[in-house]
Amino acid sequence: MYGIVANTILLNIEGFIVLPKFVVSQSSADLRRQARVAVYAIGGNALSDPTSRKSSKEVLEKVMDDIINLLEAGYRLLITHGNGPQVGDLLMLEETCLIERTRVGLDEWVAATQGMIGHTLSLNLERHLSKKHRPERTAVVLTRVEVDEGDIAFAAPTKPVGPILDEDTIARMDWDVATTAHGARRVVPSPKPLRVLDLEVINSLLELNAVVICAGGGGIPVVMDGTPRGVAAVIDKDRVSALLACDLKADLLVFSTGVDAVRRDFGLESEEVIHEMDVDLAQSLLNEGQLPAGSMGPKVEAMIEARINSETVNIVLCQPGDVLGAVRGDCGTRLL
Template identity: 35%
Template sequence: MLADRLIVAVGGNALQRRGERLTIENMLKASADMAPTIAALAKEHEVVLVHGNGPQVGELALERSAATFDVLGAESTGQIGYVLAQALSSVGCTAVPIVTQVVVDPQSEAFRNPTKFVGPVYGPKEAHALAESLGWIVKPDGEYFRRVVPSPPPMEILQVEAVRTLLEHSPDVLPIACGGGGVPVSRVPSRPETLQGVEAVIDKDACASKLALELEADGLIILTDGGGIWKNFGKVDAQEMAQVTPEYLLGSKAGKKFPGSMGPKIEAAVNFVENSKNRQTAYAIIGDLKDAAKMLSNEEGTIIKDDVPSRVVWRERHEEGTPKPPKLTRDPPKYG
């Protein structure tokens, strides 16, 4: 399942592991661990790297309460882009970070229902105390709680032509774009050519999906720290999907059944496959960063595409956890 052009999205948590302090040293170590995986993909494919910034932008907001999230987003994007480019250079891959501005609607419904997780995780008592003292909105992120801020959908990626130019004229360069979902901006109604910052954080997976569509990518890969798409995740009867159609995911409302940030990842993957100009061959993959080398061959992770027998194929595993070839099921179980 080789592709010429891949958009690879890596979460901000890949550079800020839970339980670790957000320091440059830890970011450098995490990016050094990640770099060989990304470089290996770039050797075989045309890759654009998108990264998250949730933990980093949240930490910056704690340090600089007077700064707006568009400015903090630009700062964190520059910082993370530098760290990733340095790590990739050490494994022979030249990367060019682009601080990308993304137009959003300042009147979006997202501002009335904040959903984007930023900053570190907290226990219930600490999260409640911070919400009371600082006026935050906090929501569950798995077993923890985190601050949430508005996350309007991306409408226009302003530097997309710069990315396209690098892909077409500098094939040995890996563009890093739409970091943190891009810096949120809006157009001034009376002067559309004039941009102004917006107090929000755009979801990086939604922006990666839009970037993949605009660049007519063959595949969108969303790398996580928790594997692919699961039924009954974390329970004794948990099952991981090996392959699944957008139709099945939408019919089962899978995106609304997953806690934390998995829902937006599924939504972004489905959006890319459904709206791709090359829908018959387009695909998205969601899987663990450490399994990236095995995801294109479907040994790990979940592939979302149109051509899937029975709409879903469940992955079987030995007791030791090693994967078996996917087994087809006639009547796939519904989400619980």
């Protein structure tokens, strides 16, 4: 019996799998031998720098190298990605171009970025897979994630989106704005993810040996009123990545970000690189304000959540290109 994988696998609007071009990949026995699953979370800033509005092509190439290296190490791979810069740019475009038309909901813009970024990642990854003569193909899944409409996040927006804002833009737009490490950015609600509605579809695609790109931008935020209903929010993709890793019983969870490791006293003379930490140390760093919201804080919170819900998953944080070194313990930060 053979596993069938599409050249590019997409879901249509009804949720059915569309397989436009088939190739025979590996036997079921091969898939069982390659049973380890890795979740690789790409930061949105790896795809677009909010300080420059330019795509970070060099960083993206390192991300692709990480993905290929994990595949060659025997992992089946699920990729998540952020969308903060991209969804913010779309919101700004809507505000500046809107005259007399119906506004698009934030959940719909999240869905749009899932398609756009998923397409970009798929094209790049297909090119690398072909160069390495790998049998896998990509699957881009529009992913809905349930949240609680009563979540306190809706009253206290914290998620930075879009570019750095100048004073004129801040004064002109009726937005919630917060100061980040790079400057002022718009912030939107970021509720806690409760459940990935499309988990069974994602798992089925992994079993087909597809490289699954899903939960982009943290997933499309929905509440359940009998059926899903979109709400205005951007879920933190690191929290969703942790949720997926636990639900899928993944062996490896990678947070790929713009810094090489977690650090204490960042930017001070007493700065210390932390290569290993347990949950107690991670929580104390958060409590001390060492890991601010909008940067490293949510990533370490997601690492803690993953460890609390799974004793076996290997959890590492590293910069793009360092994944194998982080797995070996040579670089990055590992949560014990």
